[in-house]
Amino acid sequence: MKRSGDPGAKPTSSSVAGPDCCGGLGNIDFRQADLCVMTWLLGYVDPLDPSFVAAVLTIAFNPLYWNVVARWEHKTRKLSRAFGSPYLACYSLSVTILLLNFLRSHCFTQAMLSQPKMESLDTPAAYSLGLALLGLGVVLVLSSFFALGFTGTFLGDYFGILKEARVTVFPFNILDNPMYWGSTANYLGWAIMHASPTGLLLTVLVALTYMVALLYEEPFTAEIYRQKASGPHKRS
Numbered sequence: 001m002k003r004s005g006d007p008g009a010k011p012t013s014s015s016v017a018g019p020d021c022c023g024g025l026g027n028i029d030f031r032q033a034d035l036c037v038m039t040w041l042l043g044y045v046d047p048l049d050p051s052f053v054a055a056v057l058t059i060a061f062n063p064l065y066w067n068v069v070a071r072w073e074h075k076t077r078k079l080s081r082a083f084g085s086p087y088l089a090c091y092s093l094s095v096t097i098l099l100l101n102f103l104r105s106h107c108f109t110q111a112m113l114s115q116p117k118m119e120s121l122d123t124p125a126a127y128s129l130g131l132a133l134l135g136l137g138v139v140l141v142l143s144s145f146f147a148l149g150f151t152g153t154f155l156g157d158y159f160g161i162l163k164e165a166r167v168t169v170f171p172f173n174i175l176d177n178p179m180y181w182g183s184t185a186n187y188l189g190w191a192i193m194h195a196s197p198t199g200l201l202l203t204v205l206v207a208l209t210y211m212v213a214l215l216y217e218e219p220f221t222a223e224i225y226r227q228k229a230s231g232p233h234k235r236s
Contacts, residue, residue: 059104
């Protein structure tokens with residue numbers, strides 16, 4: 001979302017480094033090949049650029065924020081008591097999450113525009129691919145929202161607003177955690193549309209933060225519903 005730099009000199013050095021690193025197609029060490037790709041991409045990125053740092057911080061912070069606040073609410077119910085209703089408390093959290101997500105998207109775009117483009121991605125075909133990924137991401141995010149409902153999307157389970165049964169309609173019948181992967185597809189498509197190696201690296205970070213978040217969210221949510229299911233048996 002910012003100004004573009006000059007991509008001219010970077011690809012030249014990467015094209016020389018490639019054969020030395022990977023040793024030709026007939027003798028590829030894939031761990032070394034992955035390192036080649038990352039080194040090549042990092043040749044386009046200034047990790048000390050303020051816009052890049054801001055994007056990294058917002059990407060890492062957002063899932064941490066909503067998990068910490070939601071768990072704190074589940075343990076203390078202080079937000080529900082402060083707002084007089086678990087629904088109002090959940091709505092208030094959702095507003096802050098949406099604002100933080102807008103900030104994350106802004107920082108992501110600014111980081112891309114402040115750093116060089118990749119010439120090999122700056123083509124109509126790549127742009128069309130990025131647009132298709134962006135469209136796929138929007139479909140997954142919106143369909144997830146309509147399937148879960150507002151409170152289901154914004155951690156209502158942690159506020160005691162539980163669903164009667166597991167959601168199994170589209171897109172949950174074809175993919176686990178479609179909201180997160182739809183969001184990742186959005187960022188990937190946006191990065192490709194901008195021919196941005198910086199955007200590609202930041203998209204990897206988005207995916208990794210979601211994967212880490214799921215390691216904490218899925219067991220915790222499962223425990224909430226396990227307690228719900230066992231509740232009547234304990235009272236009987």
